[in-house]
Amino acid sequence: MKSQRIAVAGGTGKIGRHIVEGLLEIKQQHSLEIIVLSRTHAPEGISYAGSNAPVIAVDYLNQDSIQRVLNEYQIDTIISTLSGDTPDAFIASQETLLRAGLAVPTFRRFAPSEFSIDSEQVKGVKMYQMKLPILRSLEEVKAERSPGSFEYSRFSCGVFMNYLGFGNTKPEGHKAHGYLAHFPWMIDLSKRKAEVPGDGECAIVYTRAEDVGKFVAAATQLEVWEEYNDMAGEVTTFNQVIRVCEEVCGVKFDVKYNTREDIIARMSPDPKAVMSNFQLEFYLAHLDGDCDVKRPINLNKLVDVKPMTVREYLKEWWP
Structure with missing residues (x-):
């Protein structure tokens, strides 16, 4: 099923902001609900292309903090664009985000914070080693759940x-x-x-960051998420x-x-x-x-x- 109620974690800056703007650009066309999770509240939200997304403060190390928000908005898709150079905090933040989603009945899709070169391909890059634990957790969740009830996708853009x-x-x-x-x-x-x-x-x-935002936004409207969604300018x-x-x-x-x-x-x-x-x-x-x-650049063919x-x-x- 297509994504309808989407939360972007870390969407106030960097690649997260581009993804939020990509989603806001198609929000009205697809009747989407978009929220942005951030460590700090921004009362004005994020506005783009005539649409707005509220920015809601959460504690990424507190599952209850995130779960309350996801439940209130009946979120079905979480896109993580979290970053950090402290392994313990970064790994824990993504794990907490996933666990909070799994406690929400409407949740069924998760995109970990990739948005670069596939982290499993560059295991010699220490910073990317921090991205590996969430992939193992996602594999386990998908294996445990009934077929089709949970999807995750790694978005790679080089x-x-x-x-x-x-x-x-x-x-x-x-x-x-x-x-x-x-x-x-x-x-x-x-x-x-x-x-x-x-x-x-x-x-x-x-790939230009603005185009990454457009690719990811378009991918939310695919009926099925493949495990790998590779894109390229x-x-x-x-x-x-x-x-x-x-x-x-x-x-x-x-x-x-x-x-x-x-x-x-x-x-x-x-x-x-x-x-x-x-x-x-x-x-x-x-x-x-x-x-x-290593794989076909599939997303360029799957979306317009x-x-x-x-x-x-x-x-x-x-x-």
Whole structure:
């Protein structure tokens, strides 16, 4: 059954806000009820495309706090966009969110906080190890419940295309990032530089954050959720993206190609936090093929969303 009453956890910022806006864009067309769960209350809610979603404060470590809200709104679908760099708190928050949903009679769909590269493919990236426990819990719940009564889906979108907008000088250049943090990922167009793993022929999936919101919103109206819902604005390689950057900017980029030895030599031998070696861990994941496309990009075929390509994005934000 399609989703009708949807709660987005962590929907006030970053990719969560884009998903909320994607849902609000189709809210009236499909008569949806949308609520946003947040650690802090926002009385004005979130408004977009003529629709509004209330923002309700919950304690992500208190099941009763979440359960009361989900029950009040008779939520059938929970989309988690929670984030964090403290493993215990992040893992517990998603688990509590799921357990609260399972105590609500109307609940039947859950999307864990993926929205990047499939966390099971990049187990060498420590931050993504935090995403694995909820997947095991979801597998167990689905196995325990009667067929068709519970669905979960991992939404994977690769790298956010918006990071290619870092440092642009357009009058409203900040909008290139959407609601995401402002930093470049491996390719810095503002400095005309790139730093990539291996020979640059590693596969990479780029999807604009705004399009991720549209894809996920459209997926809520599918009758059946597949376990994997992969989307892409474009499947390419680092070298191909760099060539397009050079064409759009009209200048040759300074590109550093990192060997495995280069990467390992730069890694902290005693990381104090899960983010300490984050980018370098991803370099190794690309070298090992862990970021390659392992499955068909199914969501592009299942829903009617036309995502922006890398070239289209660059031409919008760069001279």
